[in-house]
Amino acid sequence: MIYHALTWDHPRGFRALTAAAAEIAPGQGVDISWDRQPLEGFESHPIADLCARYDLVVLDHPHVGEAVEAGCLLPLEEVFTTAELAALADASIGPCFESYRYADRHWALPLDAATQVMAYRPDLAAPVATWDDVRSLAEAGGVAVSLAGPHAILSWFSIAAAMGEPPAERDPRLLVGEEIGAAAFELIASIFARAETSVLGLNPIGILEHMARNDDIRLCPLVFGYVNYTRPTTGARPLAFADAPAMAAGGRPGSTLGGTGIGISRRAAVTPELLAHLRWLLGPEAQRGFIPDHDGQPSRRDAWHDDKVNAVWGDFYAATAATLEAAYVRPRYSGYIAFQTAASAYLREALQSRLAGATVAAELNRMHLTAIGERQR
DSSP, X not given: OEEEEEEESSHHHHHHHHHHXXXXXXXXXXXXXXXXXXXXXXXXXXXXXXXXXXXXXXXXXXXXXXXXXXXXXXXXXXXXXXXXXHHHHHHBOTTTTGGGEETTEEOSEEEEOOBEEEEEOTTTOOOOSBHHHHHHHHHHSOBOOOOTTTHHHHHHHHHHHHTTOOTTTSOTTOSSOHHHHHHHHHHHHHHHTXXXXXXXXXXXXXXXXXXHHOSSOOEEEEEEOOGGGGSOOTTOOOOEEEOOOBSSTTSOOOOBBOOXXXXXXXXXXOOHHHHHHHHHHHSHHIIIIIHHHTTOOBOBHHHHTOHHHXXXXXXXXXXXXXXXXXXXXXXXXXXXXXXXXXXXXXXXXXXXXXXXXXXXXXXXXXXXXXXXXXXHO
């Protein structure tokens, strides 16, 4: 059986998957061809369109509400046993497995785990623990912020979580209370006013590439972690990663969950051979060996705490596991992706215009409520 599959165009996103597909022996009953899309497509392309063209789709968990409304993904409960899913939930680090749960079903296998963490050049800076430390460092220069694409609103989410109010968790209709929402914006604004401008338009990959190849940025306090940059290519410097900043030493590291899952589209002919391959990708052998050996970022907790894996990858996993365990999971309602895009654009405009924090918090809450209202009509 030939399967057409789609992942995202970065070594972390495709190298392990394509290598694993290439190692399937002829006659085993499954042939997987992996295409790639840019990071921006992965973050925002309509999931229904992708599922109409592919049997397997690597997706971000906020897309699941849209996928459920479109009826384009197969719930895992239809092809895996309850015991298998419970074991997968237990093995996955942080909220990775549960992030794909929506409408009482799970919609993707948590292949890859990631969250916003602190990135720094160890030859230029040391990691810091709190947002006050970040502000002090920014005053001296060399600090970047990740605000392009959806990452402006994700950073606001993370800071609100660090302040004790994970967005829309207490009340799904209220994103963040005005006091915390304003304080989170004002904190971002204080860093933004002193941040290096060379990377403002870049996505996380672009920021990390720039940091590895230039000396103007020594630290980015909140950016999605990519293990690959601990072992740079020719002409680049290694980066190191640490837990996201907390509001006070020992507090919750504020971070918004990323990572990827493999969804099975409704068009796929699911065979025992396909399921065996997917089980292997999520199993301990692949997650602690094959996937990190091929530039992937595993989702199993035991892989993140594996001494051999950490020794190869500059302790990336051990240094950021606590942040991943505490990561905030975004809303997943149908229409959320459009809200995320619009809210990030609004935040960038608000930072440039130096709007008041209370004004920004009120507008973001209004945008969120509108998005939910439109979904309910």
